[in-house]
Amino acid sequence: MQCSYFDAGRCRSCTLLDRPYPEQLAGKELHCRTLLAGYPDLQWLPPAASREAGFRNKAKMVVGGTSRNPTIGILDDQGRGVDLSGCGLCAPGLQAVFPVLAAFIRQARLTPYDVPRRSGELKYLIVTESPDGELMLRLVLRSEQLVGRIRGHLPALLQALPQLKVVSVNLHPEHKAVVEGEREILLTEQSTLRMGLNGLDLHLRPQSFFQTNTAIAAELYRQGRAWVEELAPSSVWDLYCGVGGFALHCAAGSRDVVGIETSPEAVASAELSSREAGLDRVRFQTGDATAFALAAEAEPDLVIVNPPRRGIGRELSGWLESSSVQHVVYSSCNAVSLARDLAAMPSFTAQRARVLDMFPQSAHYEVMVLLERT
The missing domain is CATH 3.40.50.150 (Vaccinia Virus protein VP39)
Incomplete structure (x- = not known):
């Protein structure tokens, strides 16, 4: 690769x-x-x-940069955002949504969490794709401060990404090296992503583990x-x-x-x-x-x-x-x-x-x- x-x-x-x-x-x-x-x-x-390449059905992406110019990827050794939205490990369906999610961050003015300064709100985007191409999006936030703004802009995001079926906010208030917190706020009527394997439908909820x-x-x-x-x-x-x-x-x-x-x-x-x-x-x-x-x-x-x-x-x-x-x-x-x-x-x-x-x-x-x- x-x-x-x-x-x-x-x-x-x-x-x-x-x-x-x-x-x-x-x-x-x-x-x-x-x-x-x-x-x-x-x-x-x-x-x-x-x-x-293109085998990962799930991407845990750190959000860095600013709300006007966000990065979706990882952090460097100084805690600054490095954009990896074209990562070749991710399935094509995941790669295709990262630019749309970056636009959503800009439009909703979601401030990325600044690790060195311990300020800001949006920490991670966790996106999972089903075998049928449907998506689950989880936005990991430091607090509930931006939840109302996300709700207000969500209809436009769902219109831009009709394959997006499950959206939630995960609250992770602590400053430590774990991806998510315990509390989840579901923002869509649908609560599970259907993962069809070998003739069986497995259901994936936001906090459930599934092989990548x-x-x-x-x-x-x-x-x-x-x-x-x-x-x-x-x-x-x-x-x-x-x-x-x-x-x-x-x-x-x-x-x-x-x-x-x-x-x-x-x-x-x-x-x-x-x-x-x-x-x-x-x-x-x-x-x-x-x-x-x-x-x-x-x-x-x-x-x-x-x-x-x-x-x-x-x-x-x-x-x-x-x-x-x-x-x-x-x-x-x-x-x-x-x-x-x-x-x-x-x-x-x-x-x-x-x-x-x-x-x-x-x-x-x-x-x-x-x-x-x-």
């Missing part, structure tokens, strides 16, 4: 951009194989390659479903279930499926998808994955885990090790924590693994492992 920002030294986020893509993918698989070398009989499936690479996310869920269908368990838990991707893909016939997620927004989205699909043996619950497992009276045949980068941790690994669970499907975005968790579960053997390149041009990747109790 050719990138003028990288060539000019304006952005170095893509740490592998100077390497040919086949070399990137091979390096990721080698890295993962090395970490899991303690399983010599592990069957490695062909890696899932991504498009090299739609094509690889679809392959991730297909792979998980294939392994579950082959094993045909009667009961499945999907821990760290997000908006229910794995749980909904693995629902079938008389199988009981439970999804556990800490985010109420994500659980509400998953429940909506389940109702629409008529899946009456799937239920979702808000809560901590480890606490749920430790308190459960009965254990499932198979557990799916898709934790954040820190992994599932010692306590949940220990519960799985001592449980009667026969199979685990572990989807990981950090092979280092994956290897550590597997070492804490010696009763399970890694049977199959597959690298899925969710994040081209960087060293990050997703890996799925099928574990079987021995």
Whole structure:
């Protein structure tokens, strides 16, 4: 992928951009194989390659500059805005809306947040595109000061971007290096973005997590479903279930499926998808994955885990090790924590693994492992 920002030294986020893509993918698989070398009989499936560019369905863009001349991109080491509105990682549908959003900032006179001075209001634009080309826009503000002005200019923005279906304001009053705050103000009647994958409609609310690479996310869920269908368990838990991707893909016939997620927004989205699909043996619950497992009276045949980068941790690994669970499907975005968790579960053997390149041009990747109790 050719990138003028990288060539000019304006952005170095893509740490592998100077390497040919086949070399990137091979390096990721080698890295993962090395970490899991303690399983010599592990069957490695062909890696899932991504498009090299235009694969991101979500852009978290810092707003800098001034209301008359805003930048949409990142901040430099001095806290000044660097415009990256032509970033080649973003899907074409996202790139196309950045100039319109810059015009909206100017017309509504939305003052960007000045990090060094700790003044101003608009911190980030978070834009997500569905597989159908519809959009969700979240404006991260320091306070409610500009909400009325945004409401007043919103009809014009919706007219300029008819694909824009969900708009909200996120309030982030603190001066710290996190993208968003806890409070969300919905500005449109529609509250969810429909993400159609593999014949299922997943619903994404403003504060719900969803994989940033739609094509690889679809392959991730297909792979998980294939392994579950082959094993045909009667009961499945999907821990760290997000908006229910794995749980909904693995629902079938008389199988009981439970999804556990800490985010109420994500659980509400998953429940909506389940109702629409008529899946009456799937239920979702808000809560901590480890606490749920430790308190459960009965254990499932198979557990799916898709934790954040820190992994599932010692306590949940220990519960799985001592449980009667026969199979685990572990989807990981950090092979280092994956290897550590597997070492804490010696009763399970890694049977199959597959690298899925969710994040081209960087060293990050997703890996799925099928574990079987021995």
